[in-house]
Amino acid sequence: MFNLHNEDVSKLRFGNLEVAYKFYCWFAKMNGFAVRKGQDVRNKDGVLVQKTFVCNLEGYRKDRRDLTEVTRKRGPKHETRCGCSARLRVHIDIISGLWYITIFSFEHNHYMLTEKHCGLLAAHRKLTKSDQIQIKNYGQAGIKVAQMIGAFANAAGGYDKVGFLKKDLHNQIQRQRKETSSDAKGAVKYLLGLRTKDPLMCPFVVFSGVNHHNQTIIFATAAVSNEVEGTYVWLLEQFLLAMKGKAPVSVITDGDVAMRNAIRRVCPNSYHRLCAWHLLRNAMSNIGNLEFIPYLKKCMLGDNDVWKFEKLWNEMIDKFGLQDNSWIKELYQKKKMWSTAHIRGHFFAGIRTTSRCEAFHSHMGQFVHSKMNMTDFVKQFNRCVCYFRFREVEADFHSQYGNAVLQTPLRSLERSASKQFTHEIFCLVRSVLKKVSLISLCDTQEMASFSIYSVTKYQDEGHVCRVSHSPSNNEFKCSCLRMESIGIPCEHIVAIMVYLDTVEFPTNLVLNRWSKFAKDSIRGNVNDGSHYWDSHLVARHANLVHLSKEVSDLAYKDVDDYKNYLDYLTNEITRLKSKYVGDNGPVNLNGPVEVDNILNPSCARSKGGGPSSNNTTAGRSRRPGTCGGCSQVGHNIRSCPNLAEDGEFPAASSVQSMSVRLSGNNYEGYVNTR
Incomplete structure (x- = not known):
């Protein structure tokens, strides 16, 4: 973390407010937060004499849940305001006209983001004027947003160095569309x-x-x-x-x-x-009855026990008379590869x-x-x-930044889940919490070291699930095996947790692969992978990219400036390349890697794309070429024996054609009259 001492800060002077604001923004980015502009103080003449810049988490969000719970379609955003008191206040020196710092507080009451996540804050995401011009040019060329953000990342050296997100690009395009009368005329359809x-x-x-x-x-x-x-x-x-x-x-x-x-x-x-989708598609082509598909879906994807699956399967076979269907028999033999009843307990992360x-x-x-x-x-x-x-x-940033707005009556469990699960998985867990009210306890059995609770769902008393709980290690298990299959606790377990007055999710119900801390165990072992982040190198690279853009924006307007900077940059590139040629550096920074014995792959088609080009003539002979004058084979128009001395061909009614086919070493032919 980059810190400044009060004695150092007191010596700083700024020529104008914009410089002071940029300084505090730079300081905030280096330390993991963002800045908002706060209160103004003006003298009796209305002249601004004092300005306060505050942390972006200053203050609190207004509670509007009563007004938005019914009308709002999307869920509320994370609460980020936490009343942070960190601030920078500057005052103007009337004599010199410079701005000096009167208050500099670094007392934050929240988690400070790492630099790679801090760059994703809205205050640190900026679209420069050159970026806006480039976006407009890309749009006029018919380039989609995915290609635009990729082009910016390629020019900047990576997505993390672009300086803005994909949604910022969408917002800029929307603003540009509003500036013109119509954006339909300039649209170019992209090859899909x-x-x-x-x-x-x-x-x-x-x-x-x-x-x-x-x-x-x-x-x-x-x-x-x-x-x-x-x-x-x-x-x-x-x-x-x-x-x-x-x-x-x-x-x-x-x-x-x-x-x-x-x-x-x-x-x-x-x-x-x-794949369930492929099986259903094959069922339609093999059975050819639309009414059959819902029954097969119920057998394939329904949350059934094995005995119930067998019952539904037999009912389906009898209803449609498929006892002798070979495809159905083969499908049944592979039931452990597609039936949810048989797959239950094997982890597939909910993917079917x-x-x-x-x-x-x-x-x-x-x-x-x-x-x-x-x-x-x-x-x-x-x-x-x-x-x-x-x-x-991006997903790591949204999971770590801010706190989720609690939406269920089980606030303690929901708060515990929001702190442990990633945001996407937490949304799935929250949907489970909302189903707990439909679960009722119907029986309890006390064993020596654990207890078994029988629960049923509202209006589904025939389906009983049994949840076991071991108080020694606070371990929960359910007969539905949804925790083992998906990795998320089911509503049956959560209902028993509520019955036992549990306020936090036990560690055995939070899989490491779904938690916010999934990468902590490998973060230090992958120095050159996607987890590695050198903030100093990133800052230096971003600064050079920004300066290069400003030079480009100014130097291209004048021919002399353009030539001077072109020569200067060309010489500097040559010097920098020669600097890194040595024992410890690459001989050629942009040179290709030489490889031997690598041949181009043969042309092939994936399955379902028809026969490959190597087999298109298999089993049949190639059609021989014919003469352009008489339509016979074995010669061309220049050597045609039917060509008259004057260069004319006989009348079409008297011309005969011969089709020749190569068979072994002999020519076989037959004559057709046209």
């Missing part, structure tokens, strides 16, 4: 997505999952030339090697047989689940389909297109992954 059947794009395999904010993250990727079992086996072996032998706990894929066999061979202990992967493919379509070569594709894909990683930084 990738072509699903492009023969020039290799199949791209993505290993994706979820982080502690329930956001999609990418573990690994690979471009493969085919999608056979042997390729998937090699790919999974390389994935385990990169993960230092740690296999995934659970895997969700479509019904591809080669992929399923590879998972069984390489990751036998991983629980493999089939591959829709997250499909959504990632859709988002990736904003960065890549079908005409890219392999090198450009990898670069753009890396940009996409970098953006996904920056979303995690």
Whole structure:
């Protein structure tokens, strides 16, 4: 933390209020808070003589919940005002005209943000004039917001160095649209997505999952030339090697047989689940009855016990007469790969389909297109992954900054959950807290070391769940196994916690992967990864970028200034590059890495895209070329024997054509009369 002593501060003088405000903003950013402009004091002539700048958490939010609970559609924002008393007050010296500091208080009563999160505060996010011009130019070119923020990040050296967020860019675009009479004429439609059947794009395999904010993250990727079992086996072996032998706990894929066999061979202990969406789509094509789908959904996704699943399945088979249907028989044999009743207890984080992967493919379509070569594709894909990683930084900021507004009667438990879970997971836990009123206790059994509580849901007395509680370690377990399946305590457990007058969530009900502190155990071990943050380097880089933008804004207007700065910067770049050439630095900062024995991948299509280009002529001969004059094969128009001496062809009615087919070493032909 960057501190200033009172004796040092008392010596500071500012030429105007703007300089004083920028100084305090700079100081605030270095120390983890933001600044707001406070009260003005004017003399009897109305001249401003005193100004106070306060911490952005000064004061308290007005309580308007009674007015907004009914009309407000979105939930209230976090409460951030906590009555902080930190401030900087300046007063003008009438004689010199300079502003000097009279009060400098650094007594904050709240958590100070780290520098990477402090930069996300609204007071520290600024769009310069050059940024606004660039946004307008991007909009006129039809570039979408995702590409705009990526371009700014590429120019600044990373998303963390841009200086503003994606929503600030949206707000600026909205302001620019209001300034003009119509924005429809200048809009350019952007090419949407990738072509699903492009023969020039290799199949791209993505290993994706979820982080502690329930956001999609990418573990690994690979471009493969085919999608056979042997390729998937090699790919999974390389994935385990990169993960230092740690296999995934659970895997969700479509019904591809080669992929399923590879998972069984390489990751036998991983629980493999089939995508529910693909199964329902296949059911429609194999059964062809719309009334069948709701029954299958109830069997597949319903919160049922095994005995109830068997009952629903048999009722469905009898209703639609599917006793002899081969697809239904095969589907039933794989029930442990898709039935919630059989999968219950295995952790899948609430994921039942591959829709997250499909959504990632859709988002990736904003960065890549079908005409890219392999090198450009990898670069753009890396940009996409970098953006996904920056979303995690944003989510960390929103989870740490401010306190959630309590909305349930169980205020103690809700406050405890807000302090332990990330914001996204806390919203899911809060929805569970709201369901507790529907749960009632119907029986209690006292054992030697634990107690068993039987609970039922309102108007569902036939379904009884049993919650066990061990007072020695304050451990809760429920027969619904939702905690083991999703990692979030169910309403049955919470109801017993309320019955026992528990005020905080026990540690065994807060999975580390869903908590705000999920990355604390690895933060110090990954020095050069996404967790590493050198505030001094970031500050220096941001300062140079800002100065470079200001020079560009001023120097391009005059030809002489432009030439002078162009020569100066060119010489400086040459000097800096030569400075880092040595034993401890790269020989060429921008030079490519030389590699040998790397060949271009063969063209291939992913499954479902039709036959590959290598098999398009399999089983049938290629159509031979014909003469442009007589339409016969075996020659062209220059060597055509039917060409007359005067260069004219005979009448079309008397021309004969011969089709020739190559068979072995002999030519076989037949004659057709036109």
